[in-house]
Amino acid sequence: MSSNGSALKGSAPPDLAKQVLVQKLAQQIVNQIVSDDVIDDKIEEEENHNKEPTCCQMFYAPFTLKYYQPFFNDLTTKVIAQKLWASFFPFKATFFEIQDGKADLYGPVWIYATLVFAVAAAGNISGYLATPSNIAFHYNFDFIPTASSLLFGIAFLVPFAIYMVMKMLGGRHLHLTSVICIYAYAQTCIIPVCVVCSIPNPQLQWGALIYAMINSSLFLIVNYWGELEKNIQAKKHIVIWLIAGCQVVLLLLFKMYFFLYVYTNPYTGSRFDQLTKIVHTDHFFLHHHQQH
Amino acid sequence: MDYTNQKHPQNYSQMEDLKTLDLEESVSETIMRDLRMIAYKLKYVLIPKEQEDNGKELRNWDLWGPLIFCLTLAMTLSFKADSTTSSSKSDVFAIIFVLIWVGAFVVTLNAQLLGGKVSFFQSVCLLGYCVFPINIEAIIIAFVGSYLPFVVKLIPVIICFAWSAYSSVGFMASLVPPHKKKLAVYPVFLFYLFLSWFSLIV
Numbered sequence: 001m002s003s004n005g006s007a008l009k010g011s012a013p014p015d016l017a018k019q020v021l022v023q024k025l026a027q028q029i030v031n032q033i034v035s036d037d038v039i040d041d042k043i044e045e046e047e048n049h050n051k052e053p054t055c056c057q058m059f060y061a062p063f064t065l066k067y068y069q070p071f072f073n074d075l076t077t078k079v080i081a082q083k084l085w086a087s088f089f090p091f092k093a094t095f096f097e098i099q100d101g102k103a104d105l106y107g108p109v110w111i112y113a114t115l116v117f118a119v120a121a122a123g124n125i126s127g128y129l130a131t132p133s134n135i136a137f138h139y140n141f142d143f144i145p146t147a148s149s150l151l152f153g154i155a156f157l158v159p160f161a162i163y164m165v166m167k168m169l170g171g172r173h174l175h176l177t178s179v180i181c182i183y184a185y186a187q188t189c190i191i192p193v194c195v196v197c198s199i200p201n202p203q204l205q206w207g208a209l210i211y212a213m214i215n216s217s218l219f220l221i222v223n224y225w226g227e228l229e230k231n232i233q234a235k236k237h238i239v240i241w242l243i244a245g246c247q248v249v250l251l252l253l254f255k256m257y258f259f260l261y262v263y264t265n266p267y268t269g270s271r272f273d274q275l276t277k278i279v280h281t282d283h284f285f286l287h288h289h290q291q292h
Numbered sequence: 293m294d295y296t297n298q299k300h301p302q303n304y305s306q307m308e309d310l311k312t313l314d315l316e317e318s319v320s321e322t323i324m325r326d327l328r329m330i331a332y333k334l335k336y337v338l339i340p341k342e343q344e345d346n347g348k349e350l351r352n353w354d355l356w357g358p359l360i361f362c363l364t365l366a367m368t369l370s371f372k373a374d375s376t377t378s379s380s381k382s383d384v385f386a387i388i389f390v391l392i393w394v395g396a397f398v399v400t401l402n403a404q405l406l407g408g409k410v411s412f413f414q415s416v417c418l419l420g421y422c423v424f425p426i427n428i429e430a431i432i433i434a435f436v437g438s439y440l441p442f443v444v445k446l447i448p449v450i451i452c453f454a455w456s457a458y459s460s461v462g463f464m465a466s467l468v469p470p471h472k473k474k475l476a477v478y479p480v481f482l483f484y485l486f487l488s489w490f491s492l493i494v
Contacts, residue, residue: 065401065404065405068405069405071405072405072406072407073407075406075472075475076471076472076475077471077472077473077474077475078471080475106402106405106406106475109398109402110402110478110479110482113398113479113482114482117482117485117486117489121489124493139493139494141373141383141384141387142383144387144391145387
């Protein structure tokens with residue numbers, strides 16, 4: 001080394017030459033380390049672009065906000081209004097033509113939230129109007145947690161069941177989010193029905209709930225008719241009965257839990273016309289049971 | 293090492309900071325300072341004319357105000373719970389508390405997903421401060437509600453609900469692009485409707 005140094009820099013003193021050499025070496029080493037890092041980063045980036053997401057990443061993706069961004073991206077007030085309007089006219093299969101059938105998650109969340117409020121409020125109002133003035137009425141706060149669990153539960157489970165059944169029977173072009181979306185818009189007709197049901201007349205309530213049942217089931221069936229006809233042909237009755245059955249059960253639950261108290265005789269009336277009378281629970285099922 | 297001198301300032305900058313050392317103030321001073329900050333923010337949020345800088349004050353968000361208003365509302369409404377509802381007081385308290393925080397969380401998430409670029413806690417802070425009018429109406433109705441007919445009770449409820457909604461809608465609507473305004477505003481409206489409804493019926 002020293003001979004090299006002295007050979008290369010014959011004029012400079014050997015100490016200075018050594019220093020210069022050491023400095024150059026150090027610089028080269030640092031450069032090497034930095035460029036290694038940079039190269040490593042670049043390689044990693046490229047790999048990440050080309051790599052498939054790992055199992056772990058696919059698992060926790062639904063817990064990030066970015067995962068849901070596509071469902072809210074192209075929404076405008078007009079699109080949502082169109083979808084809501086379409087849900088009240090079940091005979092026209094136009095739902096999947098709005099915005100090319102793009103699913104949105106704004107509808108499901110806020111329709112079910114409004115429904116929770118509407119059902120809890122209307123159930124209590126109808127109970128209040130049905131109890132006679134001489135009995136103290138107790139507002140039932142439990143309607144809210146019950147309604148939330150029921151509605152947000154069916155929001156996911158029933159579309160999941162429909163999706164599974166349709167996929168097993170051969171349906172194509174189905175996405176779970178799109179089934180969740182259309183199922184939620186099918187429930188919008190229950191909101192005005194709840195407002196009507198706050199009047200504790202049993203005929204009125206049954207009528208309104210039957211209308212809701214028919215409207216929501218028809219909406220789903222008519223919009224899926226194309227899919228059913230093409231891909232599922234023979235077994236489409238299974239899907240139709242499943243959809244109708246779920247709606248019937250849901251609305252029976254509503255009637256039996258939220259709108260249980262009615263008054264039967266409007267002339268001996270309740271708080272509704274401010275005379276004293278007797279409160280009746282809806283005897284349709286209780287009667288039947290007592291006969292056995 | 294002179295351990296007895298640890299609290300004393302070690303240099304000039306620390307001597308200047310001596311006055312603002314929180315550990316040296318009395319407790320009442322700290323509390324009054326926090327309360328003054330909450331009152332200032334409250335005036336700022338609820339009286340739109342005070343907002344000359346277009347909502348920039350909201351960048352100093354804090355969650356003390358929302359917590360105080362949430363607790364007051366939940367306590368006021370659960371105070372009368374036993375006599376007028378079939379649920380226990382703790383049920384009512386729990387429902388209101390969860391409703392306010394989860395509601396604020398979901399409304400903020402909604403605004404963010406619709407494309408609004410706002411810090412999460414700024415929005416929760418604003419929604420919490422706008423619960424104050426609902427607090428007022430809950431207290432009014434809790435104390436004088438049993439002597440008033442229903443229609444008279446409706447008046448403060450509607451006024452306070454409109455006040456809350458108006459204060460927060462201005463902020464929320466400015467976050468999202470114009471064709472999504474109503475989508476971002478409706479959840480806020482539903483949130484305060486829910487809370488006003490509770491203060492009315494209890």
